[in-house]
Amino acid sequence: AAGVIQSPRHLIKEKRETATLKCYPIPRHDTVYWYQQGPGQDPQFLISFYEKMQSDKGSIPDRFSAQQFSDYHSELNMSSLELGDSALYFCASSLRGSNQPQHFGDGTRLSIL
Amino acid sequence: GDSVTQMEGPVTLSEEAFLTINCTYTATGYPSLFWYVQYPGEGLQLLLKATKADDKGSNKGFEATYRKETTSFHLEKGSVQVSDSAVYFCALSENQGAQKLVFGQGTRLTINP
Numbered sequence: 507a508a509g510v511i512q513s514p515r516h517l518i519k520e521k522r523e524t525a526t527l528k529c530y531p532i533p534r535h536d537t538v539y540w541y542q543q544g545p546g547q548d549p550q551f552l553i554s555f556y557e558k559m560q561s562d563k564g565s566i567p568d569r570f571s572a573q574q575f576s577d578y579h580s581e582l583n584m585s586s587l588e589l590g591d592s593a594l595y596f597c598a599s600s601l602r603g604s605n606q607p608q609h610f611g612d613g614t615r616l617s618i619l
Numbered sequence: 620g621d622s623v624t625q626m627e628g629p630v631t632l633s634e635e636a637f638l639t640i641n642c643t644y645t646a647t648g649y650p651s652l653f654w655y656v657q658y659p660g661e662g663l664q665l666l667l668k669a670t671k672a673d674d675k676g677s678n679k680g681f682e683a684t685y686r687k688e689t690t691s692f693h694l695e696k697g698s699v700q701v702s703d704s705a706v707y708f709c710a711l712s713e714n715q716g717a718q719k720l721v722f723g724q725g726t727r728l729t730i731n732p
Contacts, residue, residue: 596662605651606718611662612661
């Protein structure tokens with residue numbers, strides 16, 4: 507079965523640069539979530555989209571923005587990168603509904619030098 | 620706000636031992652509860668879920684029962700294998716409004732042959 511696809515898998519940037527992470531949800535899933543997982547930590551919710559509209563916002567810095575496109579793929583744009591942004595960034599997708607489980611991609615490992 | 624507390628790790632067991640990883644939650648509503656597993660270098664995989672009180676989720680020999688009276692969702696397995704070595708995350712999702720996942724801190728499990 508098709509899974510959530512994230513690209514790139516690894517990304518190395520320097521401070522103050524920008525980065526764009528991409529997520530392709532499971533076909534027919536209408537909701538996309540972004541999470542940030544620091545080293546040895548649990549994933550923290552950043553932002554979510556339902557039917558291309560932002561549906562919830564968590565601890566996402568103002569330097570970050572995201573959107574969902576007409577084909578349901580999503581992009582997380584990160585600017586003025588800081589050392590503390592080094593983390594694993596996960597995208598998850600699901601069907602809308604209170605009991606629907608979220609399916610995660612393998613993540614993008616972002617390293618800031 | 621909502622929160623999830625897991626027993627601290629790491630946990631090291633011998634093959635065929637009995638496993639319990641404790642998880643308790645705090646939520647304002649009636650959440651759905653999940654266990655996710657993360658193998659090294661991979662994303663989070665849904666292990667099992669329960670959506671209402673007294674529901675039992677089960678998969679691959681793992682079980683967890685939604686206990687509303689004790690606000691708990693402990694993970695159990697009767698006989699662990701080396702291949703079960705991973706990090707296990709307990710998580711909740713509110714059933715109304717935002718459906719973001721709130722994770723516990725994760726428990727690293729190592730099974731020795």
